Amino acid sequence: MTLEAYLLVGxxxxxxGLIGALSHRNLIALLIGIExxxxxxxxxxxxxxRFVVTDPTTGQxxxxxxxxxxxxxxxxxxxxxxxxxxxxxxxxxxxxxKLSG
Amino acid sequence: xxxxxxxxxxxxxxxIGGGLAAFSRQILYAIIGLGISLLGLAGLFLNLGSPFVxxxxxxxxxGGITVAIVFAMMLSIAMSIRPPNPDARKLGFAIACAxxxxxxxxxxxxxxxxxxxxxxxxxKAWSVGALGHALLTHYNVVFEALSLVLLLAIxxxxxxxxxx
Numbered sequence: 495m496t497l498e499a500y501l502l503v504g505x506x507x508x509x510x511g512l513i514g515a516l517s518h519r520n521l522i523a524l525l526i527g528i529e530x531x532x533x534x535x536x537x538x539x540x541x542x543x544r545f546v547v548t549d550p551t552t553g554q555x556x557x558x559x560x561x562x563x564x565x566x567x568x569x570x571x572x573x574x575x576x577x578x579x580x581x582x583x584x585x586x587x588x589x590x591x592k593l594s595g
Numbered sequence: 596x597x598x599x600x601x602x603x604x605x606x607x608x609x610x611i612g613g614g615l616a617a618f619s620r621q622i623l624y625a626i627i628g629l630g631i632s633l634l635g636l637a638g639l640f641l642n643l644g645s646p647f648v649x650x651x652x653x654x655x656x657x658g659g660i661t662v663a664i665v666f667a668m669m670l671s672i673a674m675s676i677r678p679p680n681p682d683a684r685k686l687g688f689a690i691a692c693a694x695x696x697x698x699x700x701x702x703x704x705x706x707x708x709x710x711x712x713x714x715x716x717x718x719k720a721w722s723v724g725a726l727g728h729a730l731l732t733h734y735n736v737v738f739e740a741l742s743l744v745l746l747l748a749i750x751x752x753x754x755x756x757x758x759x
Contacts, residue, residue: 495602497711498704500639503606505700507632509693510613514625516689517617519682522668526616526629529660533636536652537609544643546709550716551729554648555737557640558730561655562741566748568660572667573756579671580758 500541508534521575521585529564536560602642608635622668630661644715647723 507530514527536557543553579585608631615628633656640649719725730738 495606495642497709500643501704502701503609503639505697505704507609507613507636508700509697510610510617512693512696513686513689514617516692517682517686519685520622522622522664522671523625525664526625529629529656530613530616530632533633533656537636537639540640540643540645540648543645544715545711548712548716550644550721551726554645554726555730555734557645557648558651559737559741561651562745565655565660566745568663569748569752570755572663573752575667575671576756585671 497541497545500545501538504534504537504541507531507537519587521578521587524587525568525571525575529568532560532564602639605635605638605642608632609639610635623665626661626664626668629664630657633657633661644721647726 511527511530511534514530515524516527518524518527539553539556539560543550543556547553575585578590582589610632612628612630612632612635616625616632617628619625619628633652637649637652637657640652715721
């Protein structure tokens with residue numbers, strides 16, 4: 495596959511993640527959409543790393559850092575979800591309106 | 596020929612899994628779709644010449660993150676909970692946004708001129724050894740910062756999630 499084909503797959507995956515993040519009200523579904531978008535970015539980085547960059551360690555390290563940051567992000571996000579569930583007995587994003595006037 | 600078939604299988608896995616994750620109303624199916632998509636992505640990484648990143652993708656993403664999301668789902672919502680009714684207006688808005696985004700990016704990709712290298716770098720530059728060497732010399736600060744971020748995230752997650 496060519497570079498353009500990989501970039502198109504990445505764009506399609508990002509669009510699917512965008513749909514998931516925008517259309518759901520469940521916090522876990524939002525998280526899944528965000529994960530898909532991060533992975534689309536990883537795919538783009540790896541494709542550029544293979545076809546454009548002369549030193550192939552750069553893109554791989556970028557992707558490893560993305561994976562590590564995603565792990566940290568998910569840990570925090572899931573603990574916040576558990577806390578929200580304990581306080582509201584629901585994880586619907588539109589019912590979390592305690593701070594709205 | 597066979598190689599092409601394998602690559603397109605991985606692309607299909609990525610897109611089918613992503614579609615399942617984006618459109619499924621049942622949260623468990625969405626998580627399974629995420630796992631399928633990540634597995635296909637690991638195959639694409641393998642095809643792009645990096646077995647190490649592909650292995651990390653499988654280990655951390657599928658083995659760690661997906662399983663953690665399943666745990667959080669089981670701890671927060673009962674499995675039998677009825678999924679909320681689909682909100683057609685919201686879904687339409689999301690699909691419109693995604694189509695506009697995809698069209699714009701596809702247009703940009705079509706028009707762009709990339710300075711592609713003639714042939715991929717040597718086998719030695721792609722090796723795990725070169726990766727580890729770069730991670731401990733040139734990218735040392737990033738490596739250390741990432742470990743610190745992970746440590747803080749673990750402590751923070753425990754603090755946030757513990758029973759008050």
